[in-house]
Amino acid sequence: MTSILEEIRKENPVVLDIPNMVTPQKVADAISYVGGSPIMCDSSNEGRDLVAIANSLVLNLGTMNDDNVKLDIIAGQAANNRNLPVIVDPVAVSASELRTEVFKKISNEVNIDILRGNVGEIAFTAGIDWGPRGIDADDGNGDRVQVAKIAAKQFHSIVVISGIDDVISDGSETYVVHNGSKELAINVGSGDVLDGVLGVVAAHHRGVHAVALGTAIVSVAGELAEEKYPADPASFEMEFFNNLYKLDDHQLSDEIRIEKINN
Ligand SMILES: Nc1ncnc2c1ncn2[C@@H]1O[C@H](COP(=O)(O)OP(=O)(O)O)[C@@H](O)[C@H]1O
Ligand SMILES: Cc1ncsc1CCOP(=O)(O)O
Numbered sequence: 334m335t336s337i338l339e340e341i342r343k344e345n346p347v348v349l350d351i352p353n354m355v356t357p358q359k360v361a362d363a364i365s366y367v368g369g370s371p372i373m374c375d376s377s378n379e380g381r382d383l384v385a386i387a388n389s390l391v392l393n394l395g396t397m398n399d400d401n402v403k404l405d406i407i408a409g410q411a412a413n414n415r416n417l418p419v420i421v422d423p424v425a426v427s428a429s430e431l432r433t434e435v436f437k438k439i440s441n442e443v444n445i446d447i448l449r450g451n452v453g454e455i456a457f458t459a460g461i462d463w464g465p466r467g468i469d470a471d472d473g474n475g476d477r478v479q480v481a482k483i484a485a486k487q488f489h490s491i492v493v494i495s496g497i498d499d500v501i502s503d504g505s506e507t508y509v510v511h512n513g514s515k516e517l518a519i520n521v522g523s524g525d526v527l528d529g530v531l532g533v534v535a536a537h538h539r540g541v542h543a544v545a546l547g548t549a550i551v552s553v554a555g556e557l558a559e560e561k562y563p564a565d566p567a568s569f570e571m572e573f574f575n576n577l578y579k580l581d582d583h584q585l586s587d588e589i590r591i592e593k594i595n596n
Contacts, residue, residue, distance in 0.1 A: 346536030353395025356522035369533035409443030
């Protein structure tokens, strides 16, 4: 049985999160509920100071302006210097020239430990043609595993592709987490919540398997919430957050459906 939740709750790591302007409260709550200590930051003037007290850094690129892009680079490089894990979420990276350029800049200037996005986002970052005619795309796991592996090798990162199943790979070791809930897909910010939870886990637990367990924490919490509220999105959200707080290692081990991919 895993002891990851017990360990992170003992460690209570400080997660510095540079959020988007849409979901900071949700992300801070999620970090706190799974056992971390969140601090959100919005000014490049305090990036270095806050990295100095953090155990991991999350850069969410969901909304951007000149100062938070500057902050992303300052904090990312300071975190690299301290050997802290850096998690990057390239939200809607293909949607505007600015998003595409900012991600390129960050990936050139900051070492990314965990790159987390949906398959379209990750494929785009890696220059992979994803879509009806992209790499045999049928949205099957085989293709998503290939996208994760290619992106992982390109960025020297652990890549998490979230979706109906979650694919977690560093290019050679790969897992698929089969848990989840379609309610998570319509809950705005569930991906950002996943980034924050990965920040908590990665603070002290490096490696692909630990990241896969971190991914499963969110997917299992969502799956259990859907059992109770299959058709009430607002009630689902409350139950999902309750589950992030209540989930323990016994329940995680009982509920997780994780597969190691062998090629
Ligand atoms: N169709 C789905 N069925 C089950 N779980 C899903 C589905 N889509 C997303 N999830 C879950 O929702 C969480 C957030 O992923 P996702 O919605 O892909 O992020 P984003 O909000 O960045 O697009 C993950 O835990 C993922 O497993
Ligand atoms: C709606 C929206 N617009 C810019 S960032 C954001 C939130 C994205 O959250 P998630 O990708 O986790 O659903």
